[in-house]
Amino acid sequence: MNMDRMAWLAQWVSVESPVLPSPGAMQWWLYLGWSVVLAWGFAAQGQAWPQRVRRVGAALVALWCWVPGPYSPAYWLGMAFQAPSISSVVLCAWLLRESLLVSRVAPPLPVPTDRSALALSMLGVILGWALLLDTLALLPVSLYAWGFSPIAPALVLLVALVPWVLGYRHRSLGPKAWVAPIVVLLFVALRLPTGNVWAAMLDPWLWVLLHGYVVRAAFRRAIRLKSAL
Amino acid sequence: MNLKSLSWRLLCAVLAAGAVLGVDLAQRPLAPVAAVAAWPAVPVSLRVDHLVPMGRGAIPMPPDAPAAHASTLLAMPAGHPAALTVFWFSGERESGPKVQIAASQWDRATQQWAPARFVVNRHVLGAALGFGVRRLGNPVAWMDGSGHIHLFVVATGWGGWAASRILHLRQSSDGNGLQELAFAPVRVLPLSWLWNTSHLVRNAPLPLADGGMVLPVHFELGIKYPLALRFDSRGAFLGMARISRRTYALQPTLLAKTPTEWLALMRDERHGGKVIAARTPDGGRSWNDLPDLALVNPDSAVGGMALAPGQMLLAHNSSPASRAWLDLSGSADGVAWTPLQALEHGATDDDEFSYPAMAWADGSVWLSYTVDRHRLAWQRFTAAAPVGVKP
Numbered sequence: 001m002n003m004d005r006m007a008w009l010a011q012w013v014s015v016e017s018p019v020l021p022s023p024g025a026m027q028w029w030l031y032l033g034w035s036v037v038l039a040w041g042f043a044a045q046g047q048a049w050p051q052r053v054r055r056v057g058a059a060l061v062a063l064w065c066w067v068p069g070p071y072s073p074a075y076w077l078g079m080a081f082q083a084p085s086i087s088s089v090v091l092c093a094w095l096l097r098e099s100l101l102v103s104r105v106a107p108p109l110p111v112p113t114d115r116s117a118l119a120l121s122m123l124g125v126i127l128g129w130a131l132l133l134d135t136l137a138l139l140p141v142s143l144y145a146w147g148f149s150p151i152a153p154a155l156v157l158l159v160a161l162v163p164w165v166l167g168y169r170h171r172s173l174g175p176k177a178w179v180a181p182i183v184v185l186l187f188v189a190l191r192l193p194t195g196n197v198w199a200a201m202l203d204p205w206l207w208v209l210l211h212g213y214v215v216r217a218a219f220r221r222a223i224r225l226k227s228a229l
Numbered sequence: 230m231n232l233k234s235l236s237w238r239l240l241c242a243v244l245a246a247g248a249v250l251g252v253d254l255a256q257r258p259l260a261p262v263a264a265v266a267a268w269p270a271v272p273v274s275l276r277v278d279h280l281v282p283m284g285r286g287a288i289p290m291p292p293d294a295p296a297a298h299a300s301t302l303l304a305m306p307a308g309h310p311a312a313l314t315v316f317w318f319s320g321e322r323e324s325g326p327k328v329q330i331a332a333s334q335w336d337r338a339t340q341q342w343a344p345a346r347f348v349v350n351r352h353v354l355g356a357a358l359g360f361g362v363r364r365l366g367n368p369v370a371w372m373d374g375s376g377h378i379h380l381f382v383v384a385t386g387w388g389g390w391a392a393s394r395i396l397h398l399r400q401s402s403d404g405n406g407l408q409e410l411a412f413a414p415v416r417v418l419p420l421s422w423l424w425n426t427s428h429l430v431r432n433a434p435l436p437l438a439d440g441g442m443v444l445p446v447h448f449e450l451g452i453k454y455p456l457a458l459r460f461d462s463r464g465a466f467l468g469m470a471r472i473s474r475r476t477y478a479l480q481p482t483l484l485a486k487t488p489t490e491w492l493a494l495m496r497d498e499r500h501g502g503k504v505i506a507a508r509t510p511d512g513g514r515s516w517n518d519l520p521d522l523a524l525v526n527p528d529s530a531v532g533g534m535a536l537a538p539g540q541m542l543l544a545h546n547s548s549p550a551s552r553a554w555l556d557l558s559g560s561a562d563g564v565a566w567t568p569l570q571a572l573e574h575g576a577t578d579d580d581e582f583s584y585p586a587m588a589w590a591d592g593s594v595w596l597s598y599t600v601d602r603h604r605l606a607w608q609r610f611t612a613a614a615p616v617g618v619k620p
Contacts, residue, residue, distance in 0.1 A: 017259065078358075135421045
């Protein structure tokens, strides 16, 4: 391998030239992100309410986040948890849409039957544990810093497309399987929320929820196996 | 193209990943060259063991602020009316809601500190950031290639110091005279996945030959470990590297032995600890732990500075179980240290002289430090003229 190729490879894996979002974009994302997450939270909690009430309520909660200063919930949530990941916002936007469009009572979280979504969720759980161990300096390499490298989003996209590649025999994939590829594309375009691809893919609250999603799927599978015996 | 074929889908996925890589690379500058340390412009004849006291005193405090701690010194450019700017946090008590970042400047004409004023307020920061800042602390100052001052401050979210983040501020005023000095937030530094929590800054950055710098910081949620952050000459964040595998080392101070061989000396949180040391041979890309130094460390911050290759200074607490003694030591290799000056020797263990900061300005070494968490003191040292030479 000649020196030019070595230099290119070094550039691909370099963590020394991160692209970070502008301060204005970060603030905009803080408001937008929490408005979508809280609007979904409101709609999910009010499943028994009339659809019109849910729609108006979710819109008001979303608007409340854009109030400047300490009167906004985004001000306090940002102080504690910074901005949500792109994954959380995309997932909440999708669930919010489902919740507001259908008139029937829908569960607040999707039923874990989609195998590709379940596989990606398990990867998210593992990634979160790895990032937590890295934060506590218990990994031999700095995984978080690697999230600033140019190659990281490309590899994450490859992994995110694995369900689509392996699903060639099926007619189509469920919409959940497209969340991760869309998140990578949004990250490369916007660099939000911090310029690190891991922060775009997964935040600690989403990681906690994924645990519940995976455990529920495992529980359902165990019940199914038991009833088949 | 048959997208129901495995090979076609695989090819599409690889092409998509390649396109993402291409777009990502197009947004980035080339990776920076290896970091090369720079030293202050000191006389070639200067030797740290020839330093003699030139002055000392108190730094004026802002009114109605009985608590003061964690000062940092910034040398100002040659033509500036002030030789130094000092920043610290001050308020009703440490970690109190009224704590702000205060500043004063050493006026070259009057040879005095100007009355202090507050330059950073957490409520103003919260309004600019869009999210709240609960507490402020530990400012560290740096001047970029265009003469703008950058401040890195500890800003807490919900929780105490362990919930701290490092907030990067940049001078927003046209000039950097004390009366007009103002700052605007750039960003919370992206240092961890866990809501960016529990990173703190304390010691001055190591200047680089390219006009950038390396900022030493540490993590302290449960365990404590040090990191080095690199910035370019405009103050843009370039990356991070872990300094030590130890989980009880914090508040590193960086000393350059050669352009690319640096030492990090650190506070030891263990009872009966010594000053902890680590070394990089390659400008901060990789770090190795060294044996602890012979200097005792009563879980207190050290402040160091390399004036030139082989001319290193370290201000440190030298009593084993308190912060009552603050000494200045010198070293040629950063490992073996010789006491040079007794900066403060308190009468009882209840006295506290801590958190030293150091800078080179106007041909002198300047030190500032906390006294009893209530006020700040300063001392100035200059090189004694060699025997037979008139000063």
